[in-house]
Amino acid sequence: xxxxxxxxxxxxxxxxxxxxxxxxxxxxxxxxxxxxxxxxxxxxxxxxxxxxxxxxxxxxxxxxxxxxxxxxxxxxxxxxxxxxxxxxxxxxxxxxxxxxxxxxxxxxxxxxxxxxxxxxxxxxxxxxxxxxxxxxxxxxxxxxxxxxxxxxxxxxxxxxxxxxxxxxxxxxxxxxxxxxxxxxxxxxxxxxxxxxxxxxxxxxxxxxxxxxxxxxxxxxxxxxxxxxxxxxxxxxxxxxxxxxxxxxxxxxxxxxxxxxxxxxxxxxxxxxxxxxxxxxxxxxxxxxxxxxxxxxxxxxxxxxxxxxxxxxxxxxxxxxxxxxxxxxxxxxxxxxxxxxxxxxxxxxxx
Amino acid sequence: xxxxxxxxxxxxxxxxxxxxxxxxxxxxxxxxxxxxxxxxxxxxxxxxxxxxxxxxxxxxxxxxxxxxxxxxxxxxxxxxxxxxxxxxxxxxxxxxxxxxxxxxxxxxxxxxxxxxxxxxxxxxxxxxxxxxxxxxxxxxxxxxxxxxxxxxxxxxxxxxxxxxx
Numbered sequence: 131x132x133x134x135x136x137x138x139x140x141x142x143x144x145x146x147x148x149x150x151x152x153x154x155x156x157x158x159x160x161x162x163x164x165x166x167x168x169x170x171x172x173x174x175x176x177x178x179x180x181x182x183x184x185x186x187x188x189x190x191x192x193x194x195x196x197x198x199x200x201x202x203x204x205x206x207x208x209x210x211x212x213x214x215x216x217x218x219x220x221x222x223x224x225x226x227x228x229x230x231x232x233x234x235x236x237x238x239x240x241x242x243x244x245x246x247x248x249x250x251x252x253x254x255x256x257x258x259x260x261x262x263x264x265x266x267x268x269x270x271x272x273x274x275x276x277x278x279x280x281x282x283x284x285x286x287x288x289x290x291x292x293x294x295x296x297x298x299x300x301x302x303x304x305x306x307x308x309x310x311x312x313x314x315x316x317x318x319x320x321x322x323x324x325x326x327x328x329x330x331x332x333x334x335x336x337x338x339x340x341x342x343x344x345x346x347x348x349x350x351x352x353x354x355x356x357x358x359x360x361x362x363x364x365x366x367x368x369x370x371x372x373x374x375x376x377x378x379x380x381x382x383x384x385x386x387x388x389x390x391x392x393x394x395x396x397x398x399x400x401x402x403x404x405x406x407x408x409x410x411x412x413x414x415x416x417x418x419x420x421x422x423x424x425x426x427x428x429x430x431x432x433x434x435x436x437x438x439x440x441x442x443x444x445x446x447x448x449x450x451x452x453x454x455x456x457x458x459x460x461x462x463x464x465x466x467x468x469x470x471x472x473x474x475x476x477x478x479x480x
Numbered sequence: 481x482x483x484x485x486x487x488x489x490x491x492x493x494x495x496x497x498x499x500x501x502x503x504x505x506x507x508x509x510x511x512x513x514x515x516x517x518x519x520x521x522x523x524x525x526x527x528x529x530x531x532x533x534x535x536x537x538x539x540x541x542x543x544x545x546x547x548x549x550x551x552x553x554x555x556x557x558x559x560x561x562x563x564x565x566x567x568x569x570x571x572x573x574x575x576x577x578x579x580x581x582x583x584x585x586x587x588x589x590x591x592x593x594x595x596x597x598x599x600x601x602x603x604x605x606x607x608x609x610x611x612x613x614x615x616x617x618x619x620x621x622x623x624x625x626x627x628x629x630x631x632x633x634x635x636x637x638x639x640x641x642x643x644x645x
Binding site: 163164166167168169170172173249271274275277278283284285286287288289290291292293294295296297299300301303320321324325327328331333334335336343344345349355356357358359360361363364415 | 493495496497498500501502503551553561562563564565566567569570571577580581584585586587588589590591592593594595632635636639640
């Protein structure tokens, strides 16, 4: 029931109101935390996991930022519902894979959330529209402080926050921005840029983070290290790298439409519009590629029958588990493709 | 185009992936695309961890016998899984871990904030207990000529002594 409500209400990041939302879909701040007296999840007994879950729920119910939050235990959910939470980027594949004593707490408009008993006992997350890492950091920090009132986190002045995997130790902070880079992709300039990010100790991933699959020219850019710099320094570093990428993308978009390739780009965009508004069967990946071109057209001020908000909403609603949640039943890939096409036609006709 | 995986069927799907900050493309048939895992199989971090065993001043025979005083996890087990067992693993494995953190982050020192309740030991008794534990570890590190580890412990002791609760 709570999930059907989530399906109807819009999540904050989809609303396309944040700074630079034309190229930065969303920003995300994640903090890894563990309880000091409990064994880490990978070696914990079911009983220990249950105890952690209970303590975290207890502290979260008293935390002001979680007023009105949904407390979802994964064990009580269907496989499709867990997939739905993955698609909304509220839980990881790892959390969904082992639902017993796993949970997610989701705050209003899905800005703040906490995964419980993932690799670390708590994974705090703050997500919103556009490039807004600093604001999200403040929200995540406030949630961290509120939860620390009721929980004793594993930390030490030398090592910082103690995490199950040393790659997250110290700040436990992962800052990321989901950027849309269609022009750089079209021009074949992505690889040298991503390599450059690697040298700055930054990582590029596909839209779902953990995986590496690139869909619809969307790239998730994040810090690769978490220790040795302060949170403010990491914020500065990631924001600067993302701004640099965005500036390159925008320059290239402008030169694409002024140069000899204008007709080629126009052709791509109007073909995309044609397919999205007329197809009878369409996969998620194909949908994303066409939505990507329409997004680029919008940012160039071209007249296409769509808004950023509508495109963001479609990016979410066209996902496999979302299609099935709307249909309220499990569907074959062919049936999903059919319903996806119907959804797109309806949206583009309106 | 023929599928690059089975080299038999017609390729229908162009799979784009990022591997080590590089976008790669592969043409696959529907069947092979279904079989591929969405997540990368090899964990780059585990490779780093495996590679660490024979490198630098930390010799394998020294790390192999290490066990966490808190949860009993062995360092060898940690090298297999890449996951520590509890908060005390950090101090128990501080020599090799410090080196590993250096390789991952370019630093083994936290420079950020700490969640409010855990900034320093809450009371004098806990502080004294922590000091005693650190001094024992320091003595052991010096005896075994693990000087980097000893220096880190000494810093930690100084910081803790300077802290007024």
